Each structure stands twice: as C-alpha cells, then as structure tokens.
Amino acid sequence: MSFKSRFSSPKIRLIAITTSALLAIASFAVPNAAQAASVFKVATSAAVTTWDPVQSFSTEAFYMTNIYEPLLWKNPDGVSPEYAPALATSWSSSTNGKTWTFKLRAGATFHDGSAVTSAAVKASLESSKKIGGAGFIWDALKTIDTPSDDTVVLNLSYAAPMDLIASSTYGAYIVNPKSLDAVAKDSKYYESGKDGGSGPYTISSYKAGSSVVLSAYAKHWATTKPAYSTIDISIVADGITAQQMMTSGQVDWATNIPLTSMTSFKRNNKYSVIKYKSPFNYVGYFNTLRAPLNNPKVRQALSLALNYREITAVGGQGYATQARSAVPAGIYPYDPATPQYQMARTKAKQLLASAGVKDLTIKITYASENSAEARFVPLIKDAFEAIGVKAEVQGILFNQQWAAAKKDPANAQDLFIVKYWPTYSDAGVDNLWSLFHSSTKPFFNLSYWKNTAYDKLIDEATELSGSDKAAAQKLYSQAMVILYNEAPGLYLYDEAQVSVVPKKFDIPKYNINYPFSAFFAGVKLSS
Amino acid sequence: MKILRNRLSSALLVLFGASFITFTLARVIPSDPSLAYIGPKATAAEAAKLRITLGLDQPIPVQYVKYLAQTFQGNWGYSLSTKQPILQEIRDRLPATLELIFFAMSFALIFGVALGVYAAKYRGKFQDSLIRILAIAGVSMPAFWLGLLLQMLFAGRLTWFPATGQFDIELKYDHPITKVTGFPLFDSMITGNYHATFNGLHHMILPALTLSAYSFGLLSRMARANLLEVMSQDYVKVARAYGLSERLIFFKLALRNALPPIVTVTGLSAAYLITGTFFVEQVYNWPGIGSFAVNALLSIDYPAIMGITLVAAIGYLLTNFIVDLIQSKIDPRVWMK
Numbered sequence: 001m002s003f004k005s006r007f008s009s010p011k012i013r014l015i016a017i018t019t020s021a022l023l024a025i026a027s028f029a030v031p032n033a034a035q036a037a038s039v040f041k042v043a044t045s046a047a048v049t050t051w052d053p054v055q056s057f058s059t060e061a062f063y064m065t066n067i068y069e070p071l072l073w074k075n076p077d078g079v080s081p082e083y084a085p086a087l088a089t090s091w092s093s094s095t096n097g098k099t100w101t102f103k104l105r106a107g108a109t110f111h112d113g114s115a116v117t118s119a120a121v122k123a124s125l126e127s128s129k130k131i132g133g134a135g136f137i138w139d140a141l142k143t144i145d146t147p148s149d150d151t152v153v154l155n156l157s158y159a160a161p162m163d164l165i166a167s168s169t170y171g172a173y174i175v176n177p178k179s180l181d182a183v184a185k186d187s188k189y190y191e192s193g194k195d196g197g198s199g200p201y202t203i204s205s206y207k208a209g210s211s212v213v214l215s216a217y218a219k220h221w222a223t224t225k226p227a228y229s230t231i232d233i234s235i236v237a238d239g240i241t242a243q244q245m246m247t248s249g250q251v252d253w254a255t256n257i258p259l260t261s262m263t264s265f266k267r268n269n270k271y272s273v274i275k276y277k278s279p280f281n282y283v284g285y286f287n288t289l290r291a292p293l294n295n296p297k298v299r300q301a302l303s304l305a306l307n308y309r310e311i312t313a314v315g316g317q318g319y320a321t322q323a324r325s326a327v328p329a330g331i332y333p334y335d336p337a338t339p340q341y342q343m344a345r346t347k348a349k350q351l352l353a354s355a356g357v358k359d360l361t362i363k364i365t366y367a368s369e370n371s372a373e374a375r376f377v378p379l380i381k382d383a384f385e386a387i388g389v390k391a392e393v394q395g396i397l398f399n400q401q402w403a404a405a406k407k408d409p410a411n412a413q414d415l416f417i418v419k420y421w422p423t424y425s426d427a428g429v430d431n432l433w434s435l436f437h438s439s440t441k442p443f444f445n446l447s448y449w450k451n452t453a454y455d456k457l458i459d460e461a462t463e464l465s466g467s468d469k470a471a472a473q474k475l476y477s478q479a480m481v482i483l484y485n486e487a488p489g490l491y492l493y494d495e496a497q498v499s500v501v502p503k504k505f506d507i508p509k510y511n512i513n514y515p516f517s518a519f520f521a522g523v524k525l526s527s
Numbered sequence: 528m529k530i531l532r533n534r535l536s537s538a539l540l541v542l543f544g545a546s547f548i549t550f551t552l553a554r555v556i557p558s559d560p561s562l563a564y565i566g567p568k569a570t571a572a573e574a575a576k577l578r579i580t581l582g583l584d585q586p587i588p589v590q591y592v593k594y595l596a597q598t599f600q601g602n603w604g605y606s607l608s609t610k611q612p613i614l615q616e617i618r619d620r621l622p623a624t625l626e627l628i629f630f631a632m633s634f635a636l637i638f639g640v641a642l643g644v645y646a647a648k649y650r651g652k653f654q655d656s657l658i659r660i661l662a663i664a665g666v667s668m669p670a671f672w673l674g675l676l677l678q679m680l681f682a683g684r685l686t687w688f689p690a691t692g693q694f695d696i697e698l699k700y701d702h703p704i705t706k707v708t709g710f711p712l713f714d715s716m717i718t719g720n721y722h723a724t725f726n727g728l729h730h731m732i733l734p735a736l737t738l739s740a741y742s743f744g745l746l747s748r749m750a751r752a753n754l755l756e757v758m759s760q761d762y763v764k765v766a767r768a769y770g771l772s773e774r775l776i777f778f779k780l781a782l783r784n785a786l787p788p789i790v791t792v793t794g795l796s797a798a799y800l801i802t803g804t805f806f807v808e809q810v811y812n813w814p815g816i817g818s819f820a821v822n823a824l825l826s827i828d829y830p831a832i833m834g835i836t837l838v839a840a841i842g843y844l845l846t847n848f849i850v851d852l853i854q855s856k857i858d859p860r861v862w863m864k
Binding site: 034039042047048049052133188189192207208209212232234236237238240241244245247248249250251369397399400 | 573606608609610611616619675678680683686689690691693695696697700766809810811812814818819820822825826827
C-alpha cells in the first residue's frame with residue numbers, strides 16, 4: 001500500500017485530522033510569562049459592597065485591613081499581649097473605665113502624605129458613630145477631646161472596653177479627613193476605588209466584581225517593608241474555580257477553597273491545611289410567635305431530635321464542633337460549662353406528647369447560596385421526621401429569606417437557619433443581644449422571642465463588660481442557660497476556619513478577630 | 528421599507544414586553560434589594576432610608592415608568608452590588624463576551640458543519656458513528672459540567688491550558704494591552720502585542736470549546752440530516768444519471784440546498800450562546816456579562832438584571848434579523864413571507 005493510498009483511507013484521515021487539530025490546539029500553549037517580580041496573586045470570593053471605610057460592614061474587610069488602620073489591632077487568640085499598636089502606640093483608661101486616652105504614632109501618614117493627627121481620629125470616630133454601618137459600636141462614646149496633635153481622649157457615657165472596640169473590623173478605621181469631606185459632598189466618591197487610608201497598601205486599581213490590585217505604600221510607618229509590592233486579587237465567587245486557579249499556578253493563594261476539597265489538599269505535599277477557631281456559628285431560630293412553637297416543651301423536643309454529631313460532620317466536613325448556645329468558641333463570652341442538647345429522641349417524643357402535639361409540620365428556610373446549610377438542613381428534616389414531625393425545606397437566597405422573615409413574622413417560616421458572626425470580638429454585645437434580645441421590630445431576632453429575665457441579664461452584662469469583664473461573663477453565662485432551657489433556637493455548630501496555605505509561602509496566621517481579612521504585608525516566600 | 532418598519536415595531540414590542548416582565552418579577556419576589564447595596568449587617572433604619580433613596584418605596588407601576596424614562600435617556604441605573612453605572616458595566620464586559628461567542632460560534636460552525644458533512648458522506652460507517660456520538664454528547668452535556676471536566680483534565684491534570692481568566696495575570700504587568708476598540712484580543716492583535724494575542728488565544732480555547740459544544744452538536748446533526756435528505760431527492764438521482772461526479776453533486780448541488788435550515792439553526796445557536804455564557808463565564812471566571820449576570824441574579828441586583836435582560840433581548844433580535852437577511856439572500860421568498 002502506497003503512502004498516498006494509506007492516507008486516503010477515511011478512517012485514517014479522520015484520526016489524522018483529529019490528532020492534528022489537538023496538536024495545533026496544544027501548540028497554542030505558550031509557557032507562562034515569568035512571574036512579574038514582587039506580585040503576589042490571590043483568588044478570593046470577597047466581594048466589595050463599598051469602598052467607604054466608614055460604611056463598610058461586609059466582606060470588603062478582606063481588603064480594608066490592608067488599606068486602613070484602626071488605633072489598635074487585636075492579636076489572635078493566645079497571643080500576648082492581647083493588643084498590638086496600630087495608629088496608637090500607647091493607651092490607658094481611667095479607673096471607672098469611662099475615660100480612655102490614646103497616644104498616636106509619630107510619623108504615621110495617610111496615603112496622600114498628610115499626617116495622622118488627633119483631629120483625623122476625632123473626625124473618623126464621630127463620622128463612624130453618626131453614619132457608619134457599624135456605628136453602634138461607639139454607643140458609649142459621648143465626646144472626644146484632642147488636647148494635642150498626638151493625643152486623643154475618649155469620654156464615655158458608660159464604661160465600655162474601648163481597646164476592644166477601637167480594634168474592631170468594622171467602624172474603627174481612621175480615615176483621611178479630606179476623604180471624609182469628599183464623601184460628604186459626593187456619596188459615590190469611593191466607589192471607583194479611591195482610598196483615604198494609612199495602611200501598608202493602597203488601592204492601585206479596581207475592576208468591580210473582577211479584580212483589585214493593591215500597591216505597597218512606600219511611606220508606611222512600619223520598619224519592615226512588605227515583601228510583595230503588588231497584591232493582585234481576582235474576585236472568584238466559585239470555590240472550585242479558585243481551587244483550580246491555585247493548583248494550576250495561575251494564582252499563588254486561594255482563600256475560598258471548599259471544605260469538601262480539604263481531603264485532597266491534605267494528601268498534596270505542596271500545601272498545608274491549617275484549622276483555626278472562627279467566629280462563625282450556625283443557629284436555627286424557632287418562630288416562637290406561632291403555636292405550638294410558642295411552647296418551650298415543643299422547642300426542647302425538636303432540639304433533642306437532632307443528631308448533632310452527624311450535622312456537625314456533614315455541615316463542617318470534619319472542621320466544626322457542636323455549638324454551646326449562640327456564642328462561638330474562642331469569642332468572649334463563650335462558656336465551656338454552658339449545657340448542650342444531645343440527641344434523645346424517646347424523650348423528645350414524650351415531650352411532644354405531653355405538649356399535646358400531633359400532626360405538626362415545620363417549614364424550614366435556609367440560605368441556598370450557603371453550601372454547608374444545603375448539606376446539613378436535610379439532616380434536620382430527617383431528625384424531625386424521626387420523632388413524627390413533618391418538615392418542608394425551602395432553600396432561598398439569604399436576602400429573600402431574611403426579607404420574608406422580617407416582613408410578616410406571624411406567617412413567616414417556622415425555623416430559620418442562619419450563619420452568624422459578631423461585628424467585633426464580643427459575642428455578648430452582638431450575638432446574644434442581636435439574636436435573642438427582644439426588639440419592637442424584628443431585625444436579627446428572627447425567633448421573635450421575648451424574655452424579660454434574659455433581656456435584663458444581657459443589658460446588665462453589656463454595661464458591665466467595660467469595667468468588670470468577669471462579672472459580665474457570669475451574667476452572660478446565666479443568660480445562656482436561659483437560652484438552653486427556653487430553646488428559642490437550635491444551637492448547631494461552630495465552624496472552624498480552614499486555610500490551605502501553599503508551603504512555598506509564609507502567610508500570616510488567621511486572626512479570629514478579623515475573620516474576613518488577610519494581612520498581606522506579612523506574606524513572604526518561605527525560607 | 529414596510530417590512531423593515533414592521534420588524535422594528537415588533538422588536539420594540541418584544542423589548543417592552545421583556546423589560547416589563549423582568550421588572551415586575553424582580554420586584555414581586557420577596558427580597559430587600561437595599562440590603563444588597565449596604566450589606567447584610569446594615570441596620571433597619573439604614574435599609575429603610577436607602578429604600579427611599581432608591582425609590583423602592585413607590586408603587587411598582589410608578590417605578591417602571593420612571594425606569595423606562597431614564598433608560599431612554601441613557602441612564603440604566605447603578606448596580607446594587609458593584610455600585611457602578613450599569614451601562615458602563617455592560618460596556619466594559621460585553622467585548623469579552625462577544626469575543627468568546629465569536630470563537631465559540633466559529634468552532635461550532637466550522638467543526639459542526641464540516642463534521643456533519645463528513646458524517647453524511649460516510650453514512651453508517653465508523654466515522655459517522657463517532658461524529659454522532661460527539662454530537663449527542665455536545666447537545667446533552669450541561670455547559671457547566673463540561674466546563675469543569677475540561678478544566679480538570681486540560682488545566683488541572685495535563686496543564687495544557689490555563690484554568691480560568693481571559694489572560695495571564697502577569698500580562699498586565701509585562702505586556703499590557705493598549706485599548707483601541709475595547710475588544711482585548713482584537714486590540715492586542717492590531718497593536719502588535721502578539722504575546723498577549725497568543726496568551727489570549729491560549730485562554731480562549733477551553734471556554735470557547737465548552738460554549739460551542741451545544742451548537743456544535745446541533746449543527747453537525749442538522750448538516751448531516753439535511754444533506755442526507757437532499758441527497759435522496761430526485762434531482763440528485765437525475766444528476767447522477769447524467770454522470771456528474773459525486774464531488775460535484777455533493778458540494779455544488781446538495782450542500783447548497785441543505786444550507787438554509789443550517790443558517791437558521793446557526794442564528795438560533797448564536798442567540799443561545801448569549802445565555803450560555805452565564806454558566807461558562809462563571810466556571811472559567813471570564814470577565815464578561817455572563818459572570819456579571821450570575822452575580823446579579825444571586826444578589827438580586829435588579830438594575831443589573833434589567834440591563835442584562837435588555838442587552839440579551841437586543842442580541843436575540845439582532846441575531847434573528849441577521850439570519851433573516853442571510854436567508855433572504857439564499858432564498859428571497861423568506862423575506863417576502
């Protein structure tokens with residue numbers, strides 16, 4: 001058979017054409033350009049809802065903590081001292097806890113080169129208190145004195161832990177007064193990616209919903225300069241896509257790897273899988289306005305029906321622990337002595353019978369965009385059905401779920417599943433107050449529960465936490481026992497933060513006090 | 528002229544209908560768009576204040592009339608999640624999507640028609656079976672699934688292609704593209720930045736293949752079936768009886784007559800690709816309007832949803848119009864109908 005006749009066979013021709021096409025496609029594969037010097041590439045799901053540091057109250061904290069600085073940083077759990085100086089180098093409080101004095105850092109400047117002064121601090125805190133998304137954290141703040149350019153005195157109406165509050169992720173950044181003026185005149189001032197910070201990085205470019213590029217600020221006060229002068233961040237909502245980007249080398253680090261992928265990363269010797277405590281906590285609110293859920297016995301029965309071990313394993317994929325009340329482990333005022341429900345279905349059935357409940361159907365809603373909830377909510381349904389309670393499950397977007405729950409409580413869901421975290425590292429002021437303290441109009445208390453004894457304890461503890469933290473802890477602990485007995489909610493699990501870190505890099509440890517943040521100034525190549 | 532006028536008025540009616548349905552649906556679903564604007568931890572008072580600022584406190588018909596008036600003036604509103612003007616968002620992202628659609632459609636048209644013709648020529652043989660299997664797989668496999676499979680195999684395991692993005696991230700530092708038309712791949716070509724061109728083509732292959740799969744399957748099946756039908760017509764038998772060569776009969780007589788339905792399907796496929804990009808861009812993190820649309824839907828960003836709906840509707844109408852024009856060239860009776 002001649003060469004020509006061999007290739008004139010249709011079968012051979014088809015194979016030859018297909019192979020040539022594949023080779024042609026693969027030949028497009030040009031080698032990656034050498035990585036531009038000093039660029040650290042990141043993939044994250046952190047969206048930017050606003051660039052306004054005063055209004056910021058969401059996932060943009062990922063970037064903000066690199067661009068802006070508060071007076072103090074709170075160190076991760078177990079690190080001593082508890083606080084690290086940021087724009088304030090020293091601080092003290094009066095004996096009654098109502099006056100706090102902060103001494104500002106000499107040489108600290110905003111990104112336009114102007115000095116960080118006490119006037120800037122005063123303007124920032126006043127602006128935050130007045131219009132900030134997290135302005136409520138400054139509730140105790142009455143007046144601010146600026147006796148000199150480098151001294152700020154905070155006068156409070158009641159004792160409050162100003163060191164803790166001044167180190168909050170939200171509402172505590174010190175902002176260039178020129179930016180505060182600019183945004184007062186034009187509310188969209190920041191939205192193209194302008195900044196008025198003093199942090200180690202400044203925004204170099206921003207493509208809404210796609211990418212953020214941060215550049216190192218050359219005049220930052222820190223003596224150690226960042227190892228990477230440019231941080232190039234791709235905003236990637238899908239965790240699997242982010243994972244593919246990291247494993248294929250397109251980015252150096254991805255922060256939103258799905259928990260379901262952790263097993264494969266553990267087997268990969270290029271990466272370390274590190275588990276930390278996080279402030280994230282899963283809670284379910286019972287609708288206490290509606291019979292028979294207005295009966296604590298019924299709520300207790302439903303709490304006893306759950307297989308917590310299974311829910312924790314499936315939801316947290318091995319990176320979670322059963323919750324004690326609504327305060328996540330590692331965050332004040334967590335109390336390891338707070339009682340927990342354990343599965344006891346016979347007792348649950350007895351409680352239902354003693355409450356005279358028959359043919360109960362529970363409507364459960366959860367946030368469909370939360371994959372953990374999508375995994376464990378069916379287990380709640382199964383658990384209820386095991387004690388003879390029917391359940392209808394509805395996964396909808398969180399915004400819809402929340403809007404429906406607030407709009408018409410009497411006709412809303414029976415059980416609302418939520419992932420919650422405190423605004424700053426005090427789950428007494430936030431979680432215990434926001435989730436279960438009575439309110440005239442529902443906002444985050446979506447069990448619509450009212451209990452005067454509980455409210456009294458929480459109110460007293462909140463006021464005490466500034467002057468006597470131990471006494472406040474006792475009150476919070478008592479309040480958490482009420483939550484256990486009355487069961488206005490299901491206390492499901494505390495989620496761990498799991499970081500997949502390429503061994504090629506040294507990346508600062510996760511800090512529970514800044515749950516959405518990554519501190520890029522500390523990133524460097526592993527030695 | 529009359530035909531054109533009729534086409535234009537029906538197009539306006541379609542646009543009006545699409546905008547009205549989307550606008551109403553976006554507002555009757557239980558959600559609070561103001562929360563998308565200020566974030567989930569905003570206070571009730573802040574959310575209420577913003578609802579007034581955004582005009583969400585007014586009745587839906589009033590909101591719709593205002594929306595229409597503003598849209599005609601070129602003000603499509605601001606995205607609730609990105610805070611950028613919708614028109615600017617679309618203008619920034621549309622070129623990336625159109626480039627992706629262009630490559631996907633080219634893949635589908637060239638390989639789909641060519642392999643369909645090839646399969647018809649070798650009907651019942653091994654090649655025919657193989658092409659039919661490929662076509663069925665292309666039509667039946669969901670784009671997001673195919674995308675993930677291709678990504679895992681060619682980017683994750685074989686590392687032949689990049690997993691995501693339109694260009695390597697480094698490109699903007701070492702070979703930045705000069706903006707001329709706004710179409711990045713095209714701009715890189717006309718400015719002689721061939722490093723960027725090849726890099727862009729390298730990034731284009733997996734998403735374009737994924738997006739083209741459905742159209743490829745459809746076109747190859749259609750080309751094969753039409754050709755086989757035409758080949759069984761009497762005039763083909765007469766041509767054979769006259770002793771014309773098979774090549775002449777196949778390519779000159781049969782293929783030309785099999786073309787009109789293929790053109791129709793090509794048009795429909797191109798229109799399908801507009802919404803097909805929603806999944807593909809999400810999987811490949813492609814910076815086009817598809818990924819913007821998915822994010823808008825997930826955050827109930829209703830001004831963005833409205834803008835994307837209008838663009839998609841205009842895309843459909845334009846594609847159909849172009850298909851009609853081409854059809855009328857092939858068969859003038861189509862236009863008259």
